[in-house]
Amino acid sequence: MAITGTPGTGKTTLSKELRRMGLLVIDLNGLAREKGLLGEYDAIRDTYEVDTDLLDRELPEGEMIVEGHLSHLLNVDTVLILRCDPRVLEQRLNDRGYAVTKARENAMAEALDVILVEALESDAVVLEVDATTASVTDLARVVEDILAGEKVKYGTGNIDWSGVLMEWC
Ligand SMILES: Nc1ncnc2c1ncn2[C@@H]1O[C@H](COP(=O)(O)OP(=O)(O)OP(=O)(O)O)[C@@H](O)[C@H]1O
Numbered sequence: 661m662a663i664t665g666t667p668g669t670g671k672t673t674l675s676k677e678l679r680r681m682g683l684l685v686i687d688l689n690g691l692a693r694e695k696g697l698l699g700e701y702d703a704i705r706d707t708y709e710v711d712t713d714l715l716d717r718e719l720p721e722g723e724m725i726v727e728g729h730l731s732h733l734l735n736v737d738t739v740l741i742l743r744c745d746p747r748v749l750e751q752r753l754n755d756r757g758y759a760v761t762k763a764r765e766n767a768m769a770e771a772l773d774v775i776l777v778e779a780l781e782s783d784a785v786v787l788e789v790d791a792t793t794a795s796v797t798d799l800a801r802v803v804e805d806i807l808a809g810e811k812v813k814y815g816t817g818n819i820d821w822s823g824v825l826m827e828w829c
């Protein structure tokens with residue numbers, strides 16, 4: 661299962677809790693760095709190109725959770741997207757020291773459902789949860805629920821940031 665979402669939506673924070681609960685969670689950014697699979701640096705966007713096919717081959721056999729903002733591009737059965745109100749997300753990214761333009765670019769990507777659209781192009785079951793005000797414990801419960809087979813409750817299409825887009829455009 662992939663746990664994905666726009667930067668700042670809380671993937672790593674949730675993953676720490678999941679590991680504490682005994683689940684195997686792989687940090688995809690860490691794996692890419694460790695295996696020397698970070699490609700070219702894009703100075704304008706302050707990110708690295710990554711070949712997700714190569715990353716896929718580095719994953720161990722068996723069942724696991726993979727977390728990272730590219731994890732929905734791997735060959736996974738289920739994708740859980742953490743969503744966050746773009747206004748809250750922008751604030752979180754600013755607080756993290758992101759450049760103003762990069763914070764807005766990421767918040768805009770969240771408002772435009774960029775990761776959701778990418779994930780829906782795969783064959784995986786795609787689920788999403790609004791993590792704006794959910795605690796880490798709430799989110800860990802969502803993951804447990806999904807691992808136990810719940811799909812309907814977290815189906816896509818219920819999260820809509822178009823009001824924010826209207827404000828911003
Ligand atoms: N459930 C939550 N509620 C409130 N704040 C949260 C929650 N989860 C994470 N945060 C805060 O949001 C910020 C980003 O969290 P985190 O690093 O887990 O995001 P991420 O999705 O892993 O980001 P990236 O893609 O850049 O690795 C942190 O400051 C963290 O404290």
Ligand SMILES: [Mg+2]
Pocket residue numbers: 671672673
């Ligand atoms: Mg992270």
